[in-house]
Amino acid sequence: MRGFSQAISFLRESPTRKIDAIRERLKRENRDIINLSAGQPGIPPPIEIRSLLAKQLLEERGMDLYGYTPSQGIIELREAVAEDLKRLGGIDVDPGNIVIITGGQEGMFATFMTILNPGDEVILLDPTYFGYKPIIEYFSGRIKRLALSMDEGFKIDVERLKELITSRTKALVLVSPDNPTGNIVDRDTAKAIADLARDKDFWIVSDEAYRTLIYEGEHTYIYRYAPDHVISINTFSKDPGIPGWRLGFVYGPSDAVPKLKLAAEEMTYCPPVVAQRFVAAYLRSEVRMKHLRYIIEEYRSRRDAAIEALRNYLPEARFIIPRGSMFVFVDMSRYIRDSERFAEILLEKFGVTVIPGTYFSDIYRAAIRVSFVVESIDRIREGIRKIGEAVSEYGESL
Amino acid sequence: MRGFSQAISFLRESPTRKIDAIRERLKRENRDIINLSAGQPGIPPPIEIRSLLAKQLLEERGMDLYGYTPSQGIIELREAVAEDLKRLGGIDVDPGNIVIITGGQEGMFATFMTILNPGDEVILLDPTYFGYKPIIEYFSGRIKRLALSMDEGFKIDVERLKELITSRTKALVLVSPDNPTGNIVDRDTAKAIADLARDKDFWIVSDEAYRTLIYEGEHTYIYRYAPDHVISINTFSKDPGIPGWRLGFVYGPSDAVPKLKLAAEEMTYCPPVVAQRFVAAYLRSEVRMKHLRYIIEEYRSRRDAAIEALRNYLPEARFIIPRGSMFVFVDMSRYIRDSERFAEILLEKFGVTVIPGTYFSDIYRAAIRVSFVVESIDRIREGIRKIGEAVSEYGESL
Numbered sequence: 001m002r003g004f005s006q007a008i009s010f011l012r013e014s015p016t017r018k019i020d021a022i023r024e025r026l027k028r029e030n031r032d033i034i035n036l037s038a039g040q041p042g043i044p045p046p047i048e049i050r051s052l053l054a055k056q057l058l059e060e061r062g063m064d065l066y067g068y069t070p071s072q073g074i075i076e077l078r079e080a081v082a083e084d085l086k087r088l089g090g091i092d093v094d095p096g097n098i099v100i101i102t103g104g105q106e107g108m109f110a111t112f113m114t115i116l117n118p119g120d121e122v123i124l125l126d127p128t129y130f131g132y133k134p135i136i137e138y139f140s141g142r143i144k145r146l147a148l149s150m151d152e153g154f155k156i157d158v159e160r161l162k163e164l165i166t167s168r169t170k171a172l173v174l175v176s177p178d179n180p181t182g183n184i185v186d187r188d189t190a191k192a193i194a195d196l197a198r199d200k201d202f203w204i205v206s207d208e209a210y211r212t213l214i215y216e217g218e219h220t221y222i223y224r225y226a227p228d229h230v231i232s233i234n235t236f237s238k239d240p241g242i243p244g245w246r247l248g249f250v251y252g253p254s255d256a257v258p259k260l261k262l263a264a265e266e267m268t269y270c271p272p273v274v275a276q277r278f279v280a281a282y283l284r285s286e287v288r289m290k291h292l293r294y295i296i297e298e299y300r301s302r303r304d305a306a307i308e309a310l311r312n313y314l315p316e317a318r319f320i321i322p323r324g325s326m327f328v329f330v331d332m333s334r335y336i337r338d339s340e341r342f343a344e345i346l347l348e349k350f351g352v353t354v355i356p357g358t359y360f361s362d363i364y365r366a367a368i369r370v371s372f373v374v375e376s377i378d379r380i381r382e383g384i385r386k387i388g389e390a391v392s393e394y395g396e397s398l
Numbered sequence: 399m400r401g402f403s404q405a406i407s408f409l410r411e412s413p414t415r416k417i418d419a420i421r422e423r424l425k426r427e428n429r430d431i432i433n434l435s436a437g438q439p440g441i442p443p444p445i446e447i448r449s450l451l452a453k454q455l456l457e458e459r460g461m462d463l464y465g466y467t468p469s470q471g472i473i474e475l476r477e478a479v480a481e482d483l484k485r486l487g488g489i490d491v492d493p494g495n496i497v498i499i500t501g502g503q504e505g506m507f508a509t510f511m512t513i514l515n516p517g518d519e520v521i522l523l524d525p526t527y528f529g530y531k532p533i534i535e536y537f538s539g540r541i542k543r544l545a546l547s548m549d550e551g552f553k554i555d556v557e558r559l560k561e562l563i564t565s566r567t568k569a570l571v572l573v574s575p576d577n578p579t580g581n582i583v584d585r586d587t588a589k590a591i592a593d594l595a596r597d598k599d600f601w602i603v604s605d606e607a608y609r610t611l612i613y614e615g616e617h618t619y620i621y622r623y624a625p626d627h628v629i630s631i632n633t634f635s636k637d638p639g640i641p642g643w644r645l646g647f648v649y650g651p652s653d654a655v656p657k658l659k660l661a662a663e664e665m666t667y668c669p670p671v672v673a674q675r676f677v678a679a680y681l682r683s684e685v686r687m688k689h690l691r692y693i694i695e696e697y698r699s700r701r702d703a704a705i706e707a708l709r710n711y712l713p714e715a716r717f718i719i720p721r722g723s724m725f726v727f728v729d730m731s732r733y734i735r736d737s738e739r740f741a742e743i744l745l746e747k748f749g750v751t752v753i754p755g756t757y758f759s760d761i762y763r764a765a766i767r768v769s770f771v772v773e774s775i776d777r778i779r780e781g782i783r784k785i786g787e788a789v790s791e792y793g794e795s796l
Contacts, residue, residue, distance in 0.1 A: 066640050068642050242464050
């Protein structure tokens, strides 16, 4: 009989999609919306690489720019990625261990499609990126949560992590630099987690989407410490800034790679060729490091403006200063209790979008995630000023 | 413990990938390979649309060309697709019932992710496109096969189809114009199948990847006859010819659409924006029908050359003249028995790639699929001449 899969009922629309839809509606009503919710950059990729692609579109006569590629991705790009990991992270990853994917989302889906059996346990931090829960539930995994505390700078207590490990533990998901908190897992913690993963034999699913967006400190490439136990998920959405082009990469041990490749191939056959060519040119170009320095500097000053505005307009809000990624995770519990209701009012009445803390956390239900990379400094300030206005007007009731 | 999913063991590398890999190796050895295996066109998209994109890359200053889009696809493209379905097929599909996808492969995966429960039966024709079996098996579906006969022009006998229907029948997969045979399901047969699907309440998964590549006759849009029972899978890989850009669309009834959208969103978040903008411009441009007429005329003459060469060099080969798609499916049983072994020898010794019949059929094990859209007429002739050479040299032993 006609009808639908039971398993697909686990899937829910991404919460950012919900906010996006309301924002689109208000935009059509010509409302000016300040976007402090988006998980995508506000700076387009460098003009030098765009010009190169324009030239190829006009001049190339064959199908190289339009045809299928190997499902693992073109070798030029995998080699460029390996060089990049060496240059920025000092790690040696063979191009054969890299699978180019159609965006970080496919990387996440392919990873759990590759490793999970029904009933397997996966440890998620709280707070953490909301994209993992529906995928794990779709593959009938069981989620355990390790609560992190803002007071401790969201630092992972490895002894407490150890207590969660059972014989059914399949994986731990680490997001560093973190979405939503902007925290960076320090080297000693990464080493300790890697030791634990080797000792207890579970996967570390290491989401490194923001690895190049570091404002202070440095990113630890945890693969270095447990190469047989890490599947690393990466994206080109944030750097060079082509989220809508859908391109990223995963790397991991040699027994995982063919399966990750097959999973991705079954979903999308191959990653988009035009994006692959574009990023291969970018990573190997002279503008790459220049562009990266430029966006980091730009985003750092936007972050600083956001921090200053939060202190001015929301003096009782609590947060850690994000050392990476694109977000400040702001605990608003002195002002409000229900972040979902607050985000709705903030958008409808004040024209500012944020993501409610409930999407990331069972604990920080009164927090909001504020993105600082889309809007200009003036508009970030104005948006946060309006958040202040919203809490003084509606805070009591929420 | 570390380890892998059991279910993923159902996935196998696409057979075209295997051939591709050997071809790449021989190319690196500077062997000239005649490609009669590829499922992708040999004509790039029109220069007018490429120029438009080049201009946008150089001149647009915001993130519109780089950012995420709604997961269902941009409205401009969904509207353009609805207009195209109206213009070419005379069917009314609301843009709200269209989901833009990251290529036909994602459409196939999302469709079975949406409809299949373990143990559900899916009817595949024999021969049929090899992409469906692994996906259905991955979702624990059970495959039943309806054998088609070349002698009857691969026409579907609806009475025999009826005999395969049980209470567990979830779907029938139709590929028309067909890969590998080039056959087109005629209107009366489509109507009868639609009646049966409504009567017995099963899904028709209608793969219409080649709907615009018709050399004689016309494509029947089966959605017209069973709008609540058809999920139609489409691609822009063949027209305008951007297979590597990964873009297509599915449409279906209103209860299926949100699930198809969620499935695609979970896999890839959104379809590639640059491809969406490109195809929206293409479908609405004046060059669209001109380009389509041009590629059809070009591919038709290549097809005719292939047919003529087959008759010359392989007089005992049997095939139907393909009225659509990109392929001739050639029964070589007068010459050989083992098409897989033959395809390998043909590639290694004669530098010609074809796809063995075993990938499409349990019956036509001595057939080969010959693609006529990648190579020039001269090279198609030369390739088929070499196939003749190969059978006279090795045919006895295979």
